[in-house]
Amino acid sequence: MPALSPERTDALIALASRLGREKFAPRAARYDREASFPFENYADLREHGLLGLCIPESCGGLGADYRTYCLVAAEIGRHCGATALTFNMHSCAMMWSGTLADDLPMGETLRREHELRRARHYRRVLDEGALYAQPFSEGNLAASGKAPFGTTARKVEGGWRLNGRKVFASLSGAAHYYGVLCTEEIAGKEPDVRDTLYIAVDAAAPGVEITGEWDPLGMRATVSRTLLLKDVFVPDGEELMPRGLYHKAAGAWPHMFMTLSPTYMGIAQAAVDFTIAYLRGEVAGAPPGKKRMQVPKQMAVAEMAIKLEQTWALFHRAIAEARIHPDKASRLRALATQYTVMENANDLCRLAIRTCGGHSMLKSLPLERLYRDSRCGALMLPWSAEICLERIGRESLYEPGERDE
Numbered sequence: 001m002p003a004l005s006p007e008r009t010d011a012l013i014a015l016a017s018r019l020g021r022e023k024f025a026p027r028a029a030r031y032d033r034e035a036s037f038p039f040e041n042y043a044d045l046r047e048h049g050l051l052g053l054c055i056p057e058s059c060g061g062l063g064a065d066y067r068t069y070c071l072v073a074a075e076i077g078r079h080c081g082a083t084a085l086t087f088n089m090h091s092c093a094m095m096w097s098g099t100l101a102d103d104l105p106m107g108e109t110l111r112r113e114h115e116l117r118r119a120r121h122y123r124r125v126l127d128e129g130a131l132y133a134q135p136f137s138e139g140n141l142a143a144s145g146k147a148p149f150g151t152t153a154r155k156v157e158g159g160w161r162l163n164g165r166k167v168f169a170s171l172s173g174a175a176h177y178y179g180v181l182c183t184e185e186i187a188g189k190e191p192d193v194r195d196t197l198y199i200a201v202d203a204a205a206p207g208v209e210i211t212g213e214w215d216p217l218g219m220r221a222t223v224s225r226t227l228l229l230k231d232v233f234v235p236d237g238e239e240l241m242p243r244g245l246y247h248k249a250a251g252a253w254p255h256m257f258m259t260l261s262p263t264y265m266g267i268a269q270a271a272v273d274f275t276i277a278y279l280r281g282e283v284a285g286a287p288p289g290k291k292r293m294q295v296p297k298q299m300a301v302a303e304m305a306i307k308l309e310q311t312w313a314l315f316h317r318a319i320a321e322a323r324i325h326p327d328k329a330s331r332l333r334a335l336a337t338q339y340t341v342m343e344n345a346n347d348l349c350r351l352a353i354r355t356c357g358g359h360s361m362l363k364s365l366p367l368e369r370l371y372r373d374s375r376c377g378a379l380m381l382p383w384s385a386e387i388c389l390e391r392i393g394r395e396s397l398y399e400p401g402e403r404d405e
């Protein structure tokens with residue numbers, strides 16, 4: 001994956017920071033209260049070319065490498081967690097079909113075919129401002145990678161016929177396309193994870209339906225309702241990756257599943273930013289006066305700053321190591337990073353409330369939203385906190401193929 005120059009990476013982070021401070025942060029409370037999608041934020045992202053952040057430069061995008069994406073996304077997450085989380089869903093569809101797929105082995109004909117297909121997706125994003133969602137979860141073992149997806153794709157004349165149900169489809173109702181993972185139905189063959197197909201479903205196609213209530217604890221502006229697919233026809237050419245390639249990517253490029261952590265890295269930073277501003281008496285709407293003179297507050301800020309630095313250090317190391325076929329230590333570190341970021345983001349929000357005190361958790365201030373949003377990080381499949389623990393433990397103790405008697 002080619003890296004951007006440090007100057008370009010810094011300029012993109014600065015852009016995200018400006019949009020975050022001036023636009024996303026002031027709107028965040030309203031979207032959260034309404035549990036509505038941040039359309040205005042997406043108009044800003046679109047206007048500044050950021051919907052094409054992870055589209056390769058050769059295809060007209062900004063060509064962000066993995067590390068640049070993560071740093072930009074963390075900066076967005078610092079100002080609006082739900083915008084960063086949904087931006088991840090869109091950007092991953094671009095990155096996985098883009099620079100990540102470029103790393104994967106493919107025959108010449110297949111690569112040409114893939115390049116033609118992805119160019120169509122990219123043109124929609126760059127010319128029409130299309131948004132792509134990433135609904136993989138089904139409420140079963142599939143999104144954790146332990147079983148084939150229950151959503152199926154049957155090859156028919158001119159395309160595919162899809163059936164299934166996806167839960168927690170972030171951007172539901174806002175996305176123009178849903179990048180769905182499903183299992184290819186092959187006559188005489190049991191469903192197999194190796195036959196996973198990654199394909200874009202037009203939100204307006206007959207048979208696509210969004211159902212269910214959306215009134216969750218946190219990440220409310222992601223609007224992650226249920227997506228039903230009933231005999232949906234998807235024309236040939238809508239594949240985001242060639243048949244069978246997603247499964248190979250999952251094994252060869254494991255950091256592809258760490259891309260949810262930047263959102264929560266940003267939230268962790270925001271919790272510390274808030275605490276410092278609050279104790280200095282600089283938060284608009286907070287009770288007047290400084291609270292920084294009390295030693296217990298200073299100690300708590302130190303504890304938070306240290307935890308934040310530890311989290312950033314691991315995060316920076318892991319995002320710099322992302323590549324095809326990372327060694328075992330890097331792979332386990334990626335899992336440890338996801339676990340650490342998700343758990344520490346929530347813990348830093350907890351400490352922030354304890355340190356700032358009662359008034360800090362009033363609904364009129366952003367900290368209680370950060371706290372609620374941060375709680376969602378550890379639930380994200382396929383690398384939920386529990387799965388990270390399970391894999392780090394097992395893979396530390398067993399080499400591939402090893403079994404106990």
Ligand SMILES: Cc1cc2nc3c(=O)[nH]c(=O)nc-3n(C[C@H](O)[C@H](O)[C@H](O)COP(=O)(O)OP(=O)(O)OC[C@H]3O[C@@H](n4cnc5c(N)ncnc54)[C@H](O)[C@@H]3O)c2cc1C
Pocket residue numbers: 089134135136137138139140141143144146167168169170171218219222224376378379380381382384385386387390
């Ligand atoms: C705000 C929000 C937005 C989301 N957006 C999306 C989205 O855009 N796309 C998408 O695909 N999903 C999305 N998800 C879904 C998310 O990735 C998980 O799939 C979902 O939270 C799991 O919920 P569940 O009720 O199915 O829990 P379960 O799957 O039952 O999981 C409960 C817990 O059990 C653990 N667990 C599950 N399977 C295993 C296992 N095999 N081994 C060990 N532990 C396991 C997990 O750690 C999990 O925390 C979103 C979730 C939230 C909260």
